[in-house]
Amino acid sequence: MTETYVRQFEAFAGNGGSEGPAWLPGVRRAAIERFAAVGFPTSRDEEWRFTPVGPIAQAEFRPAIPGTVTREALAPFLFGHAEWPQLVFVNGKYAPELSVVPALPPGVKLGNLASALRREGALLERHLTRHARPETTPFAALNTAFMRDGALVHVPAGTVLDDPVHLLFVTSPDAGGSVAHPRNLVIVERGARASVVESYVTLAEGASYFTNAVTEVVSGEDAWTEHTRIQRESERAYHMGFTHVDQARGSHYRSFTLAMGGAIARHNLHVRLNAPGIETLMYGLYLARGEQVVDNHTAIYHDQPNCNSWEVYKGVLSDRARAVFNGKVFVKPEAQKTDAKQTNRNLLLSPTAKVDTKPQLEIFADDVKCTHGATVGFLDPLSLFYLRSRGIPPETAQRVLTYAFAAEVVDEVALVPVREELTRLVLARLGYTG
Amino acid sequence: MLDVNDLRASVGDREILRGISLTVNKGEVHAIMGPNGSGKSTLAQVLAGHPAYQVTGGQVRFEGQDLLDLEPEERAQAGVFLAFQYPVEIPGVTNAYFLRAAYNALRKAKGLDEVDPMDFLDVLEDRLKVVEWGPEIMSRAVNAGFSGGEKKRNEILQLAVLEPKLAILDETDSGLDIDALRIVAAGVNRLRSPDRSFIVVTHYQRLLNHIVPDVVHVLVNGRIVKSGGKELALELEARGYDWVEEVAGVA
Numbered sequence: 032m033t034e035t036y037v038r039q040f041e042a043f044a045g046n047g048g049s050e051g052p053a054w055l056p057g058v059r060r061a062a063i064e065r066f067a068a069v070g071f072p073t074s075r076d077e078e079w080r081f082t083p084v085g086p087i088a089q090a091e092f093r094p095a096i097p098g099t100v101t102r103e104a105l106a107p108f109l110f111g112h113a114e115w116p117q118l119v120f121v122n123g124k125y126a127p128e129l130s131v132v133p134a135l136p137p138g139v140k141l142g143n144l145a146s147a148l149r150r151e152g153a154l155l156e157r158h159l160t161r162h163a164r165p166e167t168t169p170f171a172a173l174n175t176a177f178m179r180d181g182a183l184v185h186v187p188a189g190t191v192l193d194d195p196v197h198l199l200f201v202t203s204p205d206a207g208g209s210v211a212h213p214r215n216l217v218i219v220e221r222g223a224r225a226s227v228v229e230s231y232v233t234l235a236e237g238a239s240y241f242t243n244a245v246t247e248v249v250s251g252e253d254a255w256t257e258h259t260r261i262q263r264e265s266e267r268a269y270h271m272g273f274t275h276v277d278q279a280r281g282s283h284y285r286s287f288t289l290a291m292g293g294a295i296a297r298h299n300l301h302v303r304l305n306a307p308g309i310e311t312l313m314y315g316l317y318l319a320r321g322e323q324v325v326d327n328h329t330a331i332y333h334d335q336p337n338c339n340s341w342e343v344y345k346g347v348l349s350d351r352a353r354a355v356f357n358g359k360v361f362v363k364p365e366a367q368k369t370d371a372k373q374t375n376r377n378l379l380l381s382p383t384a385k386v387d388t389k390p391q392l393e394i395f396a397d398d399v400k401c402t403h404g405a406t407v408g409f410l411d412p413l414s415l416f417y418l419r420s421r422g423i424p425p426e427t428a429q430r431v432l433t434y435a436f437a438a439e440v441v442d443e444v445a446l447v448p449v450r451e452e453l454t455r456l457v458l459a460r461l462g463y464t465g
Numbered sequence: 466m467l468d469v470n471d472l473r474a475s476v477g478d479r480e481i482l483r484g485i486s487l488t489v490n491k492g493e494v495h496a497i498m499g500p501n502g503s504g505k506s507t508l509a510q511v512l513a514g515h516p517a518y519q520v521t522g523g524q525v526r527f528e529g530q531d532l533l534d535l536e537p538e539e540r541a542q543a544g545v546f547l548a549f550q551y552p553v554e555i556p557g558v559t560n561a562y563f564l565r566a567a568y569n570a571l572r573k574a575k576g577l578d579e580v581d582p583m584d585f586l587d588v589l590e591d592r593l594k595v596v597e598w599g600p601e602i603m604s605r606a607v608n609a610g611f612s613g614g615e616k617k618r619n620e621i622l623q624l625a626v627l628e629p630k631l632a633i634l635d636e637t638d639s640g641l642d643i644d645a646l647r648i649v650a651a652g653v654n655r656l657r658s659p660d661r662s663f664i665v666v667t668h669y670q671r672l673l674n675h676i677v678p679d680v681v682h683v684l685v686n687g688r689i690v691k692s693g694g695k696e697l698a699l700e701l702e703a704r705g706y707d708w709v710e711e712v713a714g715v716a
Contacts, residue, residue, distance in 0.1 A: 425536075
């Protein structure tokens with residue numbers, strides 16, 4: 032209910048919502064006013080036609096409160112080395128006792144937003160809400176109104192972070208019925224290099240709750256950023272995610288999103304190519320089963336000439352699962368020599384699974400190379416027969432071919448330990464054991 | 466080993482095999498020749514359990530079992546192998562993974578322990594020699610981007626690894642240049658044994674110069690119209706398929 036959030040906001044504004052730098056309360060209030068004015072989207076809204084947000088709009092989620100999670104309980108969600116940087120958030124709130132902040136190169140800021148709002152007001156004012164605009168979606172407005180904690184990753188110019196930074200958002204077992212609004216800001220300055228993994232996981236499997244996350248990424252000139260987003264919420268939970276990336280001249284940004292949780296889950300990934308010579312790679316994999324609805328909306332804004340974007344999203348759907356893919360590519364008149372390629376491929380493992388896929392190219396420059404393609408299909412019967420004719424049982428043959436389909440995008444992840452973790456997650460989800 | 470009796474099969478409502486009878490004994494090599502559209506490849510694929518065909522009549526017994534009653538993977542586990550005319554490309558699955566999965570599936574069916582990737586390398590080492598390949602082929606995706614010749618060699622490599630009792634080669638010579646043909650044929654000859662039988666389906670006699678058959682059958686219009694020794698292949702080469710079609714009274 033829209034009014035529920037407005038009421039919650041007034042309570043929040045009177046208690047904690049007024050903390051932080053002087054400019055912040057006004058930003059929050061403008062955002063809740065925006066949300067109150069537009070309300071939750073409906074299927075009449077073209078951008079939300081295939082995303083049934085009714086259950087989220089009708090539910091009365093209470094604001095999340097801090098929960099207790101032990102280090103042992105986090106074990107299934109960790110990867111790589113124990114000394115790699117890792118910020119853990121429980122129900123959206125930073126948990127320093129579960130986090131690892133090792134010695135980092137000089138100038139690197141790695142911490143939580145709530146602390147940063149007290150200490151880094153000037154840096155945050157330059158960036159927070161300047162990239163992921165609250166008016167982009169009603170959920171972005173809602174997040175902005177309630178944003179309080181999340182991660183701040185700031186890598187100064189010329190600095191290389193060798194190890195991936197893991198931002199782990201976990202829902203505690205008793206958090207059913209609550210809503211959290213994590214807010215992250217990742218700044219990779221000129222010539223710097225970083226790999227950030229953002230994970231949404233749950234210890235409340237089977238519970239219904241709502242995660243409404245927003246992440247802003249700023250990629251400076253000639254910076255290299257790998258951003259991996261892993262969404263494995265409870266299969267009864269709701270997840271709305273919005274990531275906005277601003278890229279400067281000569282920068283390389285590569286994204287991989289894995290979506291496999293949530294009853295209804297959506298991620299909007301918007302990337303703006305603000306200068307010439309930018310490269311953007313966007314890979315996605317969604318695995319949905321049961322009655323899950325998984326939605327990916329991507330938008331690539333080619334504002335300047337001589338930029339390349341390459342996008343491949345793949346989906347595997349079983350049972351009565353539904354997927355939505357919408358891929359927008361906007362090429363401005365001045366963005367000559369744009370090279371943009373978009374592909375969306377869907378594998379249906381059941382005749383009752385369903386996909387709505389829509390490429391949307393709006394090209395206003397004439398000297399460009401822009402292609403797109405979307406496919407929806409079942410496993411190739413001839414491939415299945417080939418494997419079976421070698422003695423491989425049909426269930427195994429189906430798993431092998433399904434994994435092979437998914438591996439094509441997972442294999443594009445640059446950092447080896449991240450790629451291995453994704454491979455492990457996908458194999459486990461597809462029923463491989465050992 | 467294999468007894469085919471009055472086998473009939475169709476695609477949709479079109480009958481392609483119209484009563485095939487054939488007996489292959491242990492260790493024998495049978496060649497199936499015939500003009501295009503005679504049903505040679507259909508016979509090979511029906512024996513392996515290809516889902517595109519419906520068997521409408523007849524029996525096939527393999528080592529005392531009703532072959533037609535078995536699923537494709539059960540036929541493979543019983544010892545039947547089909548080298549495909551058009552091997553399937555499987556991007557994303559390496560040759561090593563695929564071969565080991567198949568090898569272990571057959572071991573499991575026999576009640577044997579599966580082998581791990583390291584031990585499997587040992588198994589592979591001498592099998593690769595059968596097709597004159599090095600280990601680098603194992604890290605490539607199954608048939609993906611392979612040339613026609615490489616695909617056929619990969620089929621023979623699978624044959625070497627899986628060690629079937631009955632190997633059916635479906636036009637393994639089609640699309641091969643002379644060097645690839647030599648390698649493939651030499652591989653097959655190395656795998657001949659008193660315990661292993663072959664059915665070699667081919668349009669041309671040239672493969673049979675390399676893989677010398679014990680029996681040659683000529684298939685026309687879904688029926689075997691003539692059977693004989695290896696000299697029958699030479700006679701066909703010299704006189705053409707028109708000759709047997711006339712003999713069979715079907716031309």
